Amino acid sequence: MSDDLRLLVLAEDPDAVVSAIERRFTGLRITTVAQFDKLAEAIGSDPHVAYTERFQEGPFPRDVLFSQPSLRFVHASGVGVNHLVPWDPARVDVCNAAGVQDEAMAQFAIARLIAMTCHFFRYHEQQMQRIWKRHDALRSTGGTLTVGGLGRIGQACARIAGSLGMTVHGVKARVEAVPGVARVVGPDDINDVLAVSDYVIVVTPLTEATRGLIGRDAIAAMKPGVMIHNMSRGGVVDEAALVEALGSGHVRAASLDVFETEPLPATSVLWGMENVHITPHNGIMMTWGDYIHDAIEVFLANLDRYINGIALENVVDPFRGY
Incomplete structure (x- = not known):
């Protein structure tokens, strides 16, 4: 043949x-x-x-x-x-x-969350300005993480987060037990786990079923002060609603690797937000x-x-x- x-x-x-x-x-x-x-x-x-x-x-x-x-x-x-x-x-x-890229993307996601909780981005900015100022770090141990999408990458995120002492919830199209995940819900019940989560990782593929999954209602249902890392596709998260939540402080910080329009236009307000950390759709810790x-x-x-x-x-x- x-x-x-x-x-x-x-x-x-x-x-x-x-x-x-x-x-x-x-x-x-x-x-x-x-x-x-x-x-x-x-x-x-x-x-x-x-x-x-x-x-x-x-x-x-x-x-x-x-x-x-x-x-x-x-x-x-x-x-x-x-x-x-x-x-x-x-x-x-x-x-x-x-x-x-399962392990590489999961490592990238968890690293970004840790960087936000420990103020690594802020400290780097202070270094460039020669500013000596301390900030209280948030504890990831004992925190709760929701992983939106429990495919291979999502399960790798859950495993790493669990090893750090986090309780992990997950969202999956077919609700079934997943090792290392305390609770698995379907998309219709996503708000239930978002409401108790300190951190959210979005890694679901973009389909007609997942488009807008993290929409205005889901973002409003999130625990105040939540931190988000999105490495799925831009259309999964309502960008306008996220910007509003970041501006109000309801969402404490966001690490964004994907966007509704790519490359992200220079006119996007996301570029200038201090609590937003942008990478150009390359969320893998490998060359x-x-x-x-x-x-x-x-x-x-x-x-x-x-x-x-x-x-x-x-x-x-x-x-x-x-």
């Missing part, structure tokens, strides 16, 4: 991806694309398989990609696939790189090179399964978004 297989590589550094593929497989017919706007020119190769990275700003060329009737398997190098929705799961399998290396390995394992007629792993349901 590999001798007849046509493979498309849409990546920032396609040669590196091809090198990794050719170290494991021979005889593949590979077409490479390094720019989104060049995909239409290359798609005529009638690929069976596509390896894709979302490495440029702007719309992903999903319509061009899925226009090919020959396409059977698409690999997304990240976890989120909302840029690929919709697709016909009866015709093509879309798989993601779930598992690659990009290490991440892509691991993501390619996930793809290669699935490519081997595809070639040998074995069921793929990390297949995403387009209706659930994960």
